[in-house]
Every structure is written in structure tokens, then in C-alpha cells.
Amino acid sequence: MDKRFPKIADQLLLIERELRVLGWWKDVPPSDESLSSREPFCVDTLDFDQWLQWIFLPRMKIILEQDMPLPTASGILEMAEMVYASRIREARNLLALLKDFDRLITEAV
Numbered sequence: 001m002d003k004r005f006p007k008i009a010d011q012l013l014l015i016e017r018e019l020r021v022l023g024w025w026k027d028v029p030p031s032d033e034s035l036s037s038r039e040p041f042c043v044d045t046l047d048f049d050q051w052l053q054w055i056f057l058p059r060m061k062i063i064l065e066q067d068m069p070l071p072t073a074s075g076i077l078e079m080a081e082m083v084y085a086s087r088i089r090e091a092r093n094l095l096a097l098l099k100d101f102d103r104l105i106t107e108a109v
Contacts, residue, residue, distance in 0.1 A: 004104055005064050011101045012060055015052065018094045024049040041079055048083040074105040 019025045029035070034045040035054060042051050056076070063070060077098045084091035 001067055002070055004070065004107060005067075008060070008070070008101070008104050009064055011097065011104060012057055012064075015094070015097050015101065016057060018097055019049055019053060022049075022090065022094065025053060026050065029054055048080060071105055074102040077102045 016025070030046055030050055034042065034050075037043075037045040039045075041048060042055060046054070062068070077095065080091070080095055080098050081088075084095065088095070
């Protein structure tokens with residue numbers, strides 16, 4: 001098991017918690033069609049917070065549970081900064097959490 005797994009698991013829980021605090025966590029999933037976009041971050045079918053909830057968090061959970069290799073790079077913060085540029089104050093805690101996630105992913109094993 002990668003030694004970063006516990007820290008990444010904690011970080012994912014913090015990201016989920018922040019989405020809930022912001023009121024951006026949804027109980028109803030998007031359509032299967034929306035979830036099957038081939039565009040990065042599903043930009044053509046989902047809001048970024050939907051992508052975090054319905055694509056990113058579940059995929060990362062599978063990686064951790066199945067002891068799969070972690071990605072070697074992450075650009076989630078960069079995308080989030082673009083998406084939330086007009087709401088930077090509202091999203092500042094989420095941005096900090098995503099920054100920490102990116103850092104954990106790129107840390108040397």
C-alpha cells in the first residue's frame with residue numbers, strides 16, 4: 001500500500017465535507033449521459049462541484065480501496081481556480097483542500 005493512502009483518504013473526506021458545508025453536495029446524481037462525458041472534468045455536462053462529487057471522489061475511493069496506483073499528477077486546483085474565479089472567497093476552503101490533494105499526489109513515495 002502506498003504510504004500516502006491514509007492522508008489522501010482523509011483529504012477526500014475533507015473535500016466531501018466542504019462540498020456539503022457549501023451546499024454544493026447533491027442527493028440526486030446527474031444522468032448517466034452527463035456522467036459519461038469524455039471531456040476533461042466533464043466540462044460539457046457537469047458543474048465542477050458535480051464532477052468532484054460524482055466522478056472524482058468515487059474514482060479516488062476505488063483507487064484507495066483496491067490498492068491501485070495513484071495518479072502521478074493532478075491539476076484539480078488549477079481547474080477549480082478557473083471555475084471559482086468569480087467566487088474565490090466562497091470557495092477558498094475548498095481550493096485549499098484541493099491544493100493539499102494536488103500536493104499529496106505529487107509527493108515522492
